[in-house]
Each structure stands twice: as C-alpha cells, then as structure tokens.
Amino acid sequence: xxxxxxxxxxxxxxxxxxxxxxxxxxxxxxxxxxxxxxxxxxxxxxxxxxxxxxxxxxxxxxxxxxxxxxxxxxxxxxxxxxxxxxxxxxxxxxxxxxxxxxxxxxxxxxxxxxxxxxxxxxxxxxxxxxxxxxxxxxxxxxxxxxxxxxxxxxxxxxxxxxxxxxxxxxxxxxxxxxxxxxxxxxxxxxxxxxxxxxxxxxxxxxxxxxxxxxxxxxxxxxxxxxxxxxxxxxxxxxxxxxxxxxxxxxxxxxxxxxxxxxxxxxxxxxxxxxxxxxxxxxxxxxxxxxxxxxxxxxxxxxxxxxxxxxxxxxxxxxxxxxxxxxxxxxxxxxxxxxxxxxxxxxxx
Amino acid sequence: xxxxxxxxxxxxxxxxxxxxxxxxxxxxxxxxxxxxxxxxxxxxxxxxxxxxxxxxxxxxxxxxxxxxxxxxxxx
Ligand code: SF4
Numbered sequence: 001x002x003x004x005x006x007x008x009x010x011x012x013x014x015x016x017x018x019x020x021x022x023x024x025x026x027x028x029x030x031x032x033x034x035x036x037x038x039x040x041x042x043x044x045x046x047x048x049x050x051x052x053x054x055x056x057x058x059x060x061x062x063x064x065x066x067x068x069x070x071x072x073x074x075x076x077x078x079x080x081x082x083x084x085x086x087x088x089x090x091x092x093x094x095x096x097x098x099x100x101x102x103x104x105x106x107x108x109x110x111x112x113x114x115x116x117x118x119x120x121x122x123x124x125x126x127x128x129x130x131x132x133x134x135x136x137x138x139x140x141x142x143x144x145x146x147x148x149x150x151x152x153x154x155x156x157x158x159x160x161x162x163x164x165x166x167x168x169x170x171x172x173x174x175x176x177x178x179x180x181x182x183x184x185x186x187x188x189x190x191x192x193x194x195x196x197x198x199x200x201x202x203x204x205x206x207x208x209x210x211x212x213x214x215x216x217x218x219x220x221x222x223x224x225x226x227x228x229x230x231x232x233x234x235x236x237x238x239x240x241x242x243x244x245x246x247x248x249x250x251x252x253x254x255x256x257x258x259x260x261x262x263x264x265x266x267x268x269x270x271x272x273x274x275x276x277x278x279x280x281x282x283x284x285x286x287x288x289x290x291x292x293x294x295x296x297x298x299x300x301x302x303x304x305x306x307x308x309x310x311x312x313x314x315x316x317x318x319x320x321x322x323x324x325x326x327x328x329x330x331x332x333x334x335x336x337x338x339x340x341x342x343x344x345x346x347x348x
Numbered sequence: 349x350x351x352x353x354x355x356x357x358x359x360x361x362x363x364x365x366x367x368x369x370x371x372x373x374x375x376x377x378x379x380x381x382x383x384x385x386x387x388x389x390x391x392x393x394x395x396x397x398x399x400x401x402x403x404x405x406x407x408x409x410x411x412x413x414x415x416x417x418x419x420x421x422x423x
Contacts, residue, residue, distance in 0.1 A: 038363055061363055061390070064397040074401050078367045240361070266414075270359055 006174040007031045007121040008156070009112055012074060013210050014062025016191050016203045017127030017159060022070055023198050024158040025125055028175045032125070034074040035115060036063035037108050039083040040239050041211040062204040069200060079111060080236055087213070088232050092144075097219035099211070101136035102144070109149035116154070123154040123169045129191075130160045130184040139163070159183045159191075212243060221247055224348045228255065228292065237274070241289075244268065247348040248305065254292030255348065256302055258309050273325060278303055281331065282319040283312030300334065307336035350379040358415070362390035366398050369420075373404070376422045381407070386416045395420070 010022040012034035022032050067074035086107045090100030105128075112124045130139050142164055146155045153168040156175070161167070162182035170177040183190050195203060212218040221242045226232045228249070241257055244264050249255040259265035265287045268277075275289040276299075288306045290299075303320040312318035313336045323329040355372050357365035365386050372382060384395065392409060395418050399406045407419040 036363075038367060042363075061366070061394045061397065064366075064394060064401060067401045068397055072401070074398075076363050076367050076370060076398075078364070 005031055008123050008125050009116055009121050010034045010125045012036045012063045012066055014204055019066045020194050021125050021127040021158040032072050034067050034072050035112055036076045037079045040080045040236055041213050095135040097216050098222055099213035105136050105145050106148045109145055109151050113151045123156055124151055125156050128157045130163055221348050248346045249348050250346050254294045254298055257289040259286040276324045278306040278320055278322050280307055280310035280312055280318050281321045283310045285310035303332050303334045304337045307334050352381045355384045357384055357386045361388050362394050365391045366394050378422055380422045383419045387414055391416055
C-alpha cells in the first residue's frame with residue numbers, strides 16, 4: 001500500500017513561533033511550504049532599506065531566512081488591496097492601537113485556505129499559542145479564526161494543539177497528536193528551549209508585533225491621515241510615507257513630511273512628482289514634501305519650517321526652493337522659524 | 349527554447365521586487381534567464397535567498413551606484 005504524501009502550508013511571519021510550528025510538522029514527515037502575506041504595513045525590510053543609518057544592519061527578510069533554515073519554499077503574496085477592508089472595517093475591532101489583529105488572522109487563514117484548495121494541499125499550520133497575544137491569541141479566539149476563515153478543522157496549531165479540539169490532520173492520523181505541544185501563556189521559555197533542541201538560533205524576535213499597526217506613533221499618523229482625507233481610506237503610497245520622516249501638521253489643510261537623513265531624503269525624492277516639495281538651497285537641507293491644499297501664506301510657513309530643519313536654521317535668512325507637482329519652481333527668502341515657534345501639537 | 353527576460357523593479361521596496369520576480373517566473377519555463385533591475389539594497393539579500401529557497405540559480409549580481417542588476421536562471 002502506498003501512503004499519500006500529505007502537504008501543509010504554514011503561515012510564516014519571520015518570527016520564532018511559526019518557524020517552530022513548521023519544524024514540528026516537518027518532523028512528522030509532512031511536506032510543508034510557507035506563505036508570507038505582504039499587507040503594506042509589514043515592518044520587514046522597509047525601514048532598514050530606507051534609513052542609511054540602519055544600513056549596516058543585516059537587511060535580510062526574516063520570512064525568507066526562516067524558509068531557508070527550514071528548507072521549505074516560501075510564497076510571498078501581495079494582499080495590499082484586499083487587506084484594506086481588514087484595516088478599515090474590522091468586524092472584531094482594533095487592538096491597543098489600529099491593529100485589527102483578530103480580523104487580520106482570520107483574513108490570512110482564509111487566504112491560506114484558498115491557496116491550499118488551489119494547490120491541492122491538505123491543511124494549514126500557524127505558530128499561534130493560546131494566551132501569547134492579549135487580543136488575537138486567546139482560547140476563545142482560536143475557534144473564531146478557524147470557523148470564520150472557513151479553514152475549520154484543517155487549521156492546526158502545532159504549538160498548542162493539545163489544548164484545542166482535535167483537528168482533521170490529527171484525526172486522520174497524518175500527524176500524531178501526542179507529538180504536538182500544549183504551550184500557553186506569554187512566556188517565551190518553551191519556545192526558546194524548543195529552538196535550542198532543534199539547533200535553531202539567530203532567529204528574529206520582533207518586539208511588539210509583526211506590523212506597523214501595533215505601533216502607537218504610526219497609528220496616530222494613520223488616524224491623522226483619515227481625518228485629513230475626511231474618510232477612512234488609504235493608498236499604498238500613503239501608508240509607505242507614514243513610515244518615513246518627521247510629520248508635522250501646522251494647519252488642518254496641509255502637512256509636511258521632512259526627511260530625517262540621507263536615506264529618507266532619497267526615498268522622498270521618488271515622490272517629487274506627486275507633491276509640492278521644498279528644499280533650502282543656500283544651506284544643507286532635508287527634502288520636505290507638502291501634502292494638502294496650501295494657501296500662499298501656508299507655503300511661506302512651510303518654507304520657514306523647512307528652513308528650521310536645514311543647516312541654516314540659525315541664519316537670519318535662507319533661500320528655499322519651492323517646486324509644485326507640475327514642476328513650477330521659485331525661490332523664496334525666509335526667516336527660519338525658531339524651535340519655540342513650532343508647537344508640539346504640530347508633530348503628528 | 350530558452351529565452352531572456354527583463355524585469356524593472358526600480359523604486360520598489362522589499363518585498364515587492366521579490367513578489368514581482370515570483371509572479372514573472374510563474375510565466376517562464378526552465379532554462380529561461382531573468383534579469384531584474386532594482387534600487388532597494390535589500391534585494392541583494394532577498395533575491396538570492398528567494399532563489400535558494402525555490403531552487404533557481406543566481407547567475408550574477410552587480411551593483412553600480414544606486415542600481416542593482418540581478419540575473420537568474422529558472423530551474
Ligand atoms: S500585528 Fe499586524 S500583521 Fe500581526 S496580526 Fe496584528 S494586525 Fe496582523
């Protein structure tokens with residue numbers, strides 16, 4: 001009798017838990033491939049890629065690194081457009097900030113289920129652990145994710161399976177339940193020691209979640225964006241720009257994005273055709289994008305703020321070049337704003 | 349018949365260049381050569397890693413100023 005080679009897809013985040021969950025299932029003779037979803041909010045890559053001062057850090061993509069360590073294929077899938085609905089209308093609400101973790105998990109497992117059906121795989125695994133995350137990884141959320149994603153009993157969480165009802169792969173004997181785990185709670189000790197036993201080290205330990213939506217400051221900037229737009233919506237460029245630079249909103253009708261260093265200035269240069277932009281030409285200066293509908297007076301204020309962030313900030317007068325989206329350009333001599341003239345409330 | 353293809357991933361930040369390569373390769377066949385042009389320094393790590401993970405062969409990786417050119421063979 002020939003046995004069928006069973007196949008599972010693992011949701012690979014690049015962190016330790018999904019790596020271990022995959023390893024546990026591989027050890028049971030299952031063929032595993034990984035999926036990594038790209039929402040546009042992922043912390044992975046961007047900030048390192050943009051900021052020059054981070055240039056020395058290894059710019060590896062953790063999900064790819066994990067796949068390589070495990071010897072599995074990794075499919076990176078762009079879900080930017082579809083994910084909007086998760087961020088804008090989360091049925092289960094937000095976590096501490098604008099992170100819709102429970103809806104996000106349901107959505108990702110749902111996408112994985114579609115992938116499994118298309119590719120002829122048998123089940124889905126995740127690195128979830130009961131009690132690990134206060135909102136999305138609780139005993140009550142586990143069945144919600146399984147049912148609302150449509151994955152039902154084809155969703156297996158190897159690290160805490162023993163604390164959950166039996167799933168299809170266990171029932172069918174594709175995997176042995178007794179070789180699965182019963183981790184629970186916030187402690188990382190069992191994971192660290194399991195990693196050690198598997199000989200895995202150098203894994204990524206992202207602090208505070210896998211995406212920018214768990215970041216307080218980022219969420220604040222996203223709320224501000226919605227307020228300024230007058231509706232809850234975003235484009236890919238919007239959410240990318242929220243990761244970059246210093247954001248100041250001196251008035252409701254416009255905000256400034258100020259590059260903080262060379263890498264950010266270079267990145268912002270790519271947006272020059274989409275925004276009015278300012279730069280001091282008499283001194284070293286960041287590139288500043290102006291987002292909104294400014295009046296002539298607003299442009300002067302923007303130029304004074306730009307001057308404040310240039311090396312001419314202590315000069316009596318500096319020359320600021322202003323260029324509109326359509327390429328019309330002029331030079332405006334201005335007095336840089338003093339630090340005390342920039343209220344804290346302008347900083348988003 | 350093996351063929352040469354090019355992909356412009358300039359201005360895209362990781363992991364978008366990898367996603368684009370992945371999508372392009374789905375349309376190619378074994379032996380085809382794909383040359384990718386990128387600007388994100390992260391691609392120097394990510395694209396070779398992606399090739400290793402999927403068993404494709406990295407042929408060349410060149411960086412000139414802010415541009416990175418990566419050639420790979422579909423396996
Ligand atoms: S931290 Fe972000 S990516 Fe992770 S589950 Fe929450 S919303 Fe989704």
